[in-house]
Amino acid sequence: MFRILLIEDDVTLFAEVKDRLSQWSYEVYGITDFAKVMEDFNEVKPDLVIIDIQLPKFDGFHWCRMIRAQSKVPIIFLSSRDHPTDMVMSMQLGADDFVQKPFHFEVLIAKIQAILRRVYNYSLEQTEKKTWCNATLDYETNTVANENGTIELTKNEAFILRLLVEHKNKIVSRDTLIEHLWNDSRFISDNTLTVNVNRLRKRLDEIGIGRFIETKVGQGYIAIDEELS
Template sequence: MEMKILLIEDDPSIFSMIEERFAQWSLQVVGPENFQKVMDDFIKVKPHLVLIDIQLPAYDGFHWCREIRHLSNVPILFLSSRDHPMDMVMAMQMGADDFIQKPFHMEVLLAKAQAILRRTYDYVEAKMDVTRFNEAVIDYARSEIMCDGAIASLTKNELFILRILVEQANQIVSRDELMRKLWDDERFVNDNTLSVNVNRLRAKLEDIGLHEVILTKKGLGYIAVTQGT
């Protein structure tokens, strides 16, 4: 299996050098499309390892390390040309797995990355099950949805309903389909129970700033609406 590495590095020459060398060991290196929206790429790529420079456009590497740690325990390795000991201390306190200073020898970086990947994935299959929905992030493993720092915890039924609606975003999902899928998953639900769960889910979404993202289509069912539609 080809391992995916998210390299958050704004120096094109360093990025290309790492990408080329890692590819020789079947390590796929991907960079962010927009340094202000790194988490979009993190969620899309679902990397096995993240390499982060400290000095970046918009937000520094510490910011992105914190954001990633809110969602995942994926291994993180910092790269930095700064030599202040506190940088290493801060990186480790935020949950980084290792720290390497620039300029570095490519074989040392490769060896560190391979060692981290072996330690992590030879023993534990770390899975990240998250998705973006409008301005929110849904963490299915934790049964949580986060939006602008606010977090709502969802019941299993609420999360299941949300997942079905989000996977068919901007399409009407009938009540019958929702109840059938809930029953197939061995969750007890009837028509009244479904209404209660949808209403509770909608209220929790509104509490964290997601208003009118699940709409009722009378006589048809429900629809999860994405922005811009």
């Protein structure tokens, strides 16, 4: 049974989401003190975190930073605001998805299921290592290593890179990436994928290989495989 930490101060919404998720056999936990969210996080040890942006004491972005400082647990943001910058900020901070209030519960559960299936199924099944551009991709630890160092990727970053490398030197369409990442492309902004790919490139730049993820305008992305001297 997966454990979900729901960081939401609206008691009515919290109760409704908890009740609905419990029907899907998820264990849902709330926050006892919104000034000490990390204490509940460390006690619950959740498999997934859902965070509202507008919270007492500190906003959801603050707690996302705190969680990402110590964990790669998947994170979904909730927001009643419709500012595109909120979605961009959440993805830049390492969130896995973004849901705008009010939302259909079926959309939320679909996103939760897709993320849990991707994160935990692939972490169990994809234990082999791959070589790309003289770098070693370890699917078990979500790391990429070469002579310039080792970087750790988020679940989304690792998943995008895995899809691209498995189809190296071939274009992977944006629609294919979105459907594999978020299960239902109807509810995903195209900009969400762009933010995730740009973040992946930036991480790969740290070990000198970000340039080998190329954008094909109007088509998708391609992982160029080259032997580097």
